[in-house]
Structures are given as structure tokens and as C-alpha cells.
Amino acid sequence: MIGHFILRLTIWFLLTANLSLVNILIGVAIAVFLPYPSHSPERLKDLFRGIGKILLAIPQAYIEAFDLILRPHTHEAIIMERASSRRSPGLVFLDIFLITFTPKTTVLKYHGEGWYEVHLVDRKAHLSRPET
Incomplete structure (x- = not known):
């Protein structure tokens, strides 16, 4: 709680x-x-890890925003990003919030099998993205 x-x-x-x-x-x-939620609660460790990721995403969002302003990003793609196992609805929301919080990525859809469909913009055509 x-x-x-x-x-x-x-x-x-x-x-x-x-x-x-x-x-x-x-x-x-x-x-x-x-x-x-009435279902089993998330482990406190997972919640604190999520809060830590939010705190790290803030400077990353600023860096990406300035990068978008200063250098053109002409390539875009739809990629599938794997979700961590054992994700409750609250942690899925947190994952989607973190991915969408940064300017270069937006979650388009969560697939129940544990995948996020993510729209990504990049300067390079290879469009590789590190795990979040």
C-alpha cells in the first residue's frame, strides 16, 4: 500500500x-x-526499482529532447520490446510510462504475451535501442 x-x-x-x-x-x-488493486500486490523491490528508473528517465528525456532539437532524426520504425516477466497491471503501466516519457519513443500497444509495440525515431537507419 x-x-x-x-x-x-x-x-x-x-x-x-x-x-x-x-x-x-x-x-x-x-x-x-x-x-x-484487489490482486496480489507487487513486490516492494519492483516498485522501488521502478521509481529509480523514473528518476533516471528525467535527465534522459532532457538529453533526448535537446538531441531532437539540435540534430535531425529522419528515421523511424515500429519495434517490439520485451517486457519483464511477472508484470502486474501496475508495473505494466509503469513500463509504458517510462518508455513514453522520453521524446524518442512512444508505446503504441501492449501485447498480452509480454511485448510492447514501440514507435521509435532515430538519426541512424539501424534503429537499435538499449533495454529500458
């Missing part, structure tokens, strides 16, 4: 980019009053 609260509040602050007292209170209210 605490893991869900921290995850929801972190996502709220990333989406709003506002740390005013009113926004903090709204974020806490949303994190508390949204219904919690």
Missing part, C-alpha cells in the same frame, strides 16, 4: 511539475483515494 502511494504521488509530481502546497495536497488526496 505504501509502495502504491509513493508511486502515485511520484507520477503526480512528474505529470504536474508543481511542488506548491496545494498541488502536494491534491496529489496526496488522489494517491489516497484512488482504489487500490
